[in-house]
Amino acid sequence: MTAPLLEVEDLRVTFGTDDGDVRAVQGLSFTVSEGETLAVVGESGSGKTVAALAIMRLLPRYARIEGSIRFRGTSLLDLDDDGMRGLQGDDLAMVFQDPMTALNPVITVGDQIVEAIRTHRDVTEAAARDRAAELLDLVGIPEPRRRLDSYPHEFSGGMRQRAMIAMAISNDPKLLIADEPTTALDVTVQAQVMEVIRRVQEATGTAVMLVTHDLGLVAGTADRIQVMYGGRLFESGDTDTVFYGSRNPYTLGLMASIPSAVGRTAHRLEPIPGSPPSLINLPEGCVFGPRCAFATDACRSEPELRVVDAATGHATRCHRADELPALIAARAAPREAGA
Amino acid sequence: MLAYAVRRVLATVPLLVLGTFIVYVLVAVSGDPLAKLATCNTCDQSAFDRIIDLYDLDKPIPERYANWIVNAVQGDFGPAVSYGSLDAGALVLERAANSARIAIPAFLIIMAIAVALGVYSAVNQYSRLDYAVTGLSFLGISLPTFVFALLLQTIMIWMLDGFGWRPFYVTGMRTIELDGFLDMIRSHVLPVITLVLVLTASESRFQRAAMLEVINSDYIRTARAKGVPHRRVILRHGLRNALIPMVTIWALDFAALLGGSVVTETIFAWPGLGPLFISAVTQLDLNLTMAIVMLTSLLVITFNLIADLAYGWLDPRIRYE
Numbered sequence: 078m079t080a081p082l083l084e085v086e087d088l089r090v091t092f093g094t095d096d097g098d099v100r101a102v103q104g105l106s107f108t109v110s111e112g113e114t115l116a117v118v119g120e121s122g123s124g125k126t127v128a129a130l131a132i133m134r135l136l137p138r139y140a141r142i143e144g145s146i147r148f149r150g151t152s153l154l155d156l157d158d159d160g161m162r163g164l165q166g167d168d169l170a171m172v173f174q175d176p177m178t179a180l181n182p183v184i185t186v187g188d189q190i191v192e193a194i195r196t197h198r199d200v201t202e203a204a205a206r207d208r209a210a211e212l213l214d215l216v217g218i219p220e221p222r223r224r225l226d227s228y229p230h231e232f233s234g235g236m237r238q239r240a241m242i243a244m245a246i247s248n249d250p251k252l253l254i255a256d257e258p259t260t261a262l263d264v265t266v267q268a269q270v271m272e273v274i275r276r277v278q279e280a281t282g283t284a285v286m287l288v289t290h291d292l293g294l295v296a297g298t299a300d301r302i303q304v305m306y307g308g309r310l311f312e313s314g315d316t317d318t319v320f321y322g323s324r325n326p327y328t329l330g331l332m333a334s335i336p337s338a339v340g341r342t343a344h345r346l347e348p349i350p351g352s353p354p355s356l357i358n359l360p361e362g363c364v365f366g367p368r369c370a371f372a373t374d375a376c377r378s379e380p381e382l383r384v385v386d387a388a389t390g391h392a393t394r395c396h397r398a399d400e401l402p403a404l405i406a407a408r409a410a411p412r413e414a415g416a
Numbered sequence: 417m418l419a420y421a422v423r424r425v426l427a428t429v430p431l432l433v434l435g436t437f438i439v440y441v442l443v444a445v446s447g448d449p450l451a452k453l454a455t456c457n458t459c460d461q462s463a464f465d466r467i468i469d470l471y472d473l474d475k476p477i478p479e480r481y482a483n484w485i486v487n488a489v490q491g492d493f494g495p496a497v498s499y500g501s502l503d504a505g506a507l508v509l510e511r512a513a514n515s516a517r518i519a520i521p522a523f524l525i526i527m528a529i530a531v532a533l534g535v536y537s538a539v540n541q542y543s544r545l546d547y548a549v550t551g552l553s554f555l556g557i558s559l560p561t562f563v564f565a566l567l568l569q570t571i572m573i574w575m576l577d578g579f580g581w582r583p584f585y586v587t588g589m590r591t592i593e594l595d596g597f598l599d600m601i602r603s604h605v606l607p608v609i610t611l612v613l614v615l616t617a618s619e620s621r622f623q624r625a626a627m628l629e630v631i632n633s634d635y636i637r638t639a640r641a642k643g644v645p646h647r648r649v650i651l652r653h654g655l656r657n658a659l660i661p662m663v664t665i666w667a668l669d670f671a672a673l674l675g676g677s678v679v680t681e682t683i684f685a686w687p688g689l690g691p692l693f694i695s696a697v698t699q700l701d702l703n704l705t706m707a708i709v710m711l712t713s714l715l716v717i718t719f720n721l722i723a724d725l726a727y728g729w730l731d732p733r734i735r736y737e
C-alpha cells in the first residue's frame with residue numbers, strides 16, 4: 078500500500094490569548110488518500126478551520142502548532158517559508174468560506190487567476206489567460222473570456238465561489254481543501270457549488286478535504302467522514318458507516334439536526350442541547366459529556382479514539398460505543414409504540 | 417467620468433459663493449476699517465472717503481459682497497490697502513507660490529515616509545520598530561509645531577557658535593535666480609523638515625491603521641494560499657487596498673500645506689500665505705483676507721475633487737453615475 082497523500086499526526090494547535098490558552102485542536106490524527114473526498118464535519122468552533130489552516134500553514138504566527146503534517150512525504154511544519162510557498166496554490170490549494178471577501182476587490186478575477194498560475198508555472202501572460210478562461214468555463218461561468226476582466230463585485234456570491242474554485246485548481250492540486258465552501262451562499266446556489274466541486278474533482282482527480290458544519294451536505298459527496306468536536310476527532314469512517322452505523326452520540330446528535338437526514342434518527346429533528354465548550358476551560362473527561370444524553374460516570378474520564386471495525390477503519394471516541402445501538406433502540410422503541 | 421467631474425465642478429459654485437459670503441460678512445462685521453483711520457492724525461477726510469468708496473462702506477453688506485464677488489470672478493480682488501495697495505489677487509498668488517516651494521517637497525517626503533513607516537509597522541505589528549514608530553508618532557502629534565521649528569533653529573545657532581558655520585539658514589527665503597542653487601537649498605531645508613516632522617506622524621498612523629485592516633482581511637489570506645511571495649502580497653494585494661482610504665487624508669493635508677502654514681512660515685520668516693493671512697486679518701485688510709480665503713477654499717475644493725476621482729481610479733467598485 079502506498080503512503081497516503083496527507084498524513085496528520087497528533088496535531089495540536091494552541092493560541093495564547095489574554096484569557097488563557099485556546100486549545101483549538103487537540104491531538105488530531107487522520108489521513109487523506111489520493112483522489113478521495115474526506116468530509117470534516119462538526120459544529121462551528123470544533124477546530125475544523127484551524128486544522129485546515131494549519132495544513133496550509135496559514136495560521137497567524139502566534140499560533141503554536143505541534144505534531145506532524147506530512148504531505149506526499151514532506152513534513153510541512155519543517156519546511157521553510159519558501160518551500161511552503163512552492164506547495165501553496167500548487168499541489169496544495171484551498172477555497173475559503175466567504176467568497177464575498179476572499180477575492181481582492183481591486184484586482185480583476187482574471188488577473189487573480191493568472192497570478193495563481195504564474196506564481197507556479199513559467200508561462201506567458203497570454204497562455205495563463207487562456208488557461209484562466211478554460212478554468213472559468215470548467216466551473217460553469219458563462220462567457221469566461223469576457224468575465225476575466227470583471228472585478229469580484231461584478232460577480233454574484235455563487236459566481237465568486239466558482240471563481241475561487243477555478244483559482245484554487247488552476248495548478249491541478251493534489252489536495253483541495255474547501256472550508257465551508259457553501260455556507261455563505263443561498264440554499265439554491267449551495268447545490269450548484271457542490272456540483273462544481275464534484276465536477277472539478279472528476280476533471281482533475283484531486284483529493285478533496287471538505288470542511289463543513291452541515292452533515293447533510295456531504296452525504297452524496299464524501300467517501301469518508303470525520304466528525305470533530307472540541308478540537309478532537311470524535312468519529313471517523315466511510316460515509317455509509319457513519320450515516321447508518323454511527324457509534325457516537327455526537328454524530329447521532331448532528332444527524333438528528335439535519336432536516337433531510339437519511340440516518341436512523343431522522344424521524345425527529347432536534348438540535349443538540351447546549352453549546353460547544355469553551356476551548357480555554359475544557360470540561361474534565363469527555364468534552365461532549367455535559368451535553369450528552371448517554372453520559373454516565375465513566376464519562377468523567379476522557380475516552381480514547383478507538384477502532385470499532387478494523388476492516389472499514391471505523392473509529393469512535395465514546396466509552397459507551399458498544400452499547401450505543403442497544404441504547405438507541407431502547408429509546409426509540411417506546412416512542413414508536415406510542416405513535 | 418468627465419461628466420461627473422464637470423458636474424462636481426459646477427456643484428462647487430454655490431458652495432464657494434456661500435462660503436465666501438459667510439467669511440465676507442464675518443470680516444465685515446468684525447472690525448471697522450474706519451476706526452483704524454480715526455487714530456491717524458495726518459489722515460484727512462479724503463482718506464476716509466477713499467476707504468468708504470473702496471469697500472462701499474456706505475452700502476449694506478449684501479450689496480458690498482455682491483460687488484466684491486462680481487469683480488472677484490473676473491479676477492479683480494481689488495487693492496490690498498495694507499500692502500501699499502498692491503493688487504490683492506497678484507499678491508496672494510505670489511505668496512502662494514512661495515508656500516508651494518516648501519509645501520510640495522514637504523508633502524512628497526511626508527507621503528514617502530508615512531507610507532513606508534505605516535506599512536512596515538503594520539506588517540511587523542508589535543515589533544520593536546512598530547513600538548518606536550508609535551512612540552515617535554505620538555510625540556510628533558502632541559508636540560506643537562513651534563517646538564520643532566525652534567529646535568531646528570537652535571541647532572543651527574549652536575553650530576554657528578561652535579564651528580563658525582551652519583549648513584542651513586534659519587530665516588528667509590532664497591531663490592535660485594537671486595542666490596544660486598546652493599543657497600536656495602540651504603534656505604528651504606529647515607521649513608521643509610519642520611512641515612515633515614509635523615505631518616508625518618499623523619499620516620503614518622493613518623497609513624498603519626489602513627494597512628492593518630487590510631492585512632487581516634480574507635483576500636490577503638487567499639493571496640498567501642496561492643503561494644504569492646510575501647513582498648508581492650504586501651505591495652500588490654495589501655498596499656493597493658490600503659492606499660484607498662489615504663487619498664482623502666492626503667488631499668486635505670496637501671491642500672492645507674499649499675494654503676500656507678502660519679506657524680512654520682512665521683518662525684522661518686518665510687514669505688508665504690500663512691504670515692500674509694495673519695497680517696491681512698489683523699490689519700482688517702478686507703480685500704486681501706478675501707483673496708486668501710478664496711484661494712484656500714479653491715484649494716480644498718480642488719483637492720477634494722482630485723481625491724474623489726482618484727478613488728474611482730484606485731477602487732473599481734466606485735462608479736461615477
Ligand SMILES: Nc1ncnc2c1ncn2[C@@H]1O[C@H](COP(=O)(O)OP(=O)(O)O)[C@@H](O)[C@H]1O
Pocket residue numbers: 092094099100101119120121122123124125126127128137356
Ligand atoms: N486566530 C485565533 N486566535 C485565537 N483563537 C482562535 C483563532 N482562530 C480560531 N480560534 C479559536 O479556535 C476555535 C476553533 O475555531 P475554528 O477552527 O474556526 O472552528 P470551526 O472552523 O470548526 O468552526 C474557536 O474556539 C476559535 O475561537
Ligand SMILES: [Mg+2]
Pocket residue numbers: 122125126127256257
Ligand atoms: Mg470554520
